[in-house]
Amino acid sequence: MTRNPAISVLIADDHPIVREGLSLIIGRHSDMRVLASVATGEDAVAAYLREPADIVLMDLQMPLMNGVEATRAIRQKHPDAKIIVLTMYSGDEDIRRALEAGATTYLLKDSLSDDLIRVAREVHAGGRPLDPEVQARLDVPSQRLTPREMRVLELVFEGYRNKEIAAALLISEDTVEVHLKNIFAKLMVHYCTAAVRVGLSRGIIHMG
């Protein structure tokens, strides 16, 4: 038995209250301990490279560098890093991007403390538990948007007209309309406003 057999955890979340809450929950279990607690994606990467934790609890929305980018950066240097994305977002696109970036699993912030601890232990043991609710989002076979289509949808949400989008992307208005037609078909809507709504709820675009 080593000097410190506890599972070490790195917490990355921009809300002080959430960081404190997670620390409290983890602190109640003798087989786990908080190694570090940071508020930005950049700090998360730096902290992990300085001293790799057994598992990382990663929020998605953070300043400077978001959770997906931080996850990708960590996994690029440490392909075996165990990262649990813990966030409020439940859109299938958020989930897919996080898992593609190398997250081991994805947990919703309204999970119970017990779920969090159980998942953390399973991940540390090499498992890959996926919340049924999260799994359900992935089971729906959804047409994903291309990068260009996402960009167009973002600009629509910004409040730009087709003509303005065309000017911003240096393409013709006709092409913008083609992208929109494809977006509508993939999101199964008929108007821009409906597309924005679906895009937001599925995590394809975000506020801010």
Add this chain to the structure above:
Amino acid sequence: MTRNPAISVLIADDHPIVREGLSLIIGRHSDMRVLASVATGEDAVAAYLREPADIVLMDLQMPLMNGVEATRAIRQKHPDAKIIVLTMYSGDEDIRRALEAGATTYLLKDSLSDDLIRVAREVHAGGRPLDPEVQARLDVPSQRLTPREMRVLELVFEGYRNKEIAAALLISEDTVEVHLKNIFAKLMVHYCTAAVRVGLSRGIIHMG
């Protein structure tokens, strides 16, 4: 000196992690104690009526009954109840609604623990501290939407067309267009998608 001179706090938030975090922060201060911790607006009202806390920490987004309604319900029975709304939303409309409902003050969830404790003590002492950032949102003299205009904007966000909105509200399409013209003027935009964006960022409409 009474048997228990500590400031009693009622926590209302639907995220277990946030409740734990708040409990931890409060528990670190000997002049404060957590009286109860609930996850819904209904439970918050019930808990307060059963045993009024010195101050209430109230989230806005909660199931069954949201924070504004719960605040209104509590203040109706106890006009001197001290309620601190503690939420992620920073739209001026969210803030106005909460204060109108009777909240003593409004705190953003990304505040530091120290700020939270300081504000709680000040409120308990009869003060009414308002975060500078929150105050700044109120200082901008903004044209508020009428109830009908809000309803129209909600339906626009739902993805309905003018014709469908007219049918839903049992009014003519012309009237819907008049409402939209007024909405555009108040939000200082020209198109529906831009109006939705501004409405979301200002807390006039919400996802969900």
Add this chain to the structure above:
DNA sequence: GGTGTGCTACCCAGTTTCCGGTATTGTCCG
């Protein structure tokens, strides 16, 4: 009694969106 506000309704004209096509180019991949 007058004033303001909210909600309703209409007219007209111009602009934009939406939907059905077709088609070219380049890239990636088996």
Add this chain to the structure above:
DNA sequence: CGGACAATACCGGAAACTGGGTAGCACACC
């Protein structure tokens, strides 16, 4: 090399949106 896909561009017509105006009715407030 052939096929799939992404991105580009154009055509044409129907439908919807946007912006300017006027106006009636109810209700609250001073």
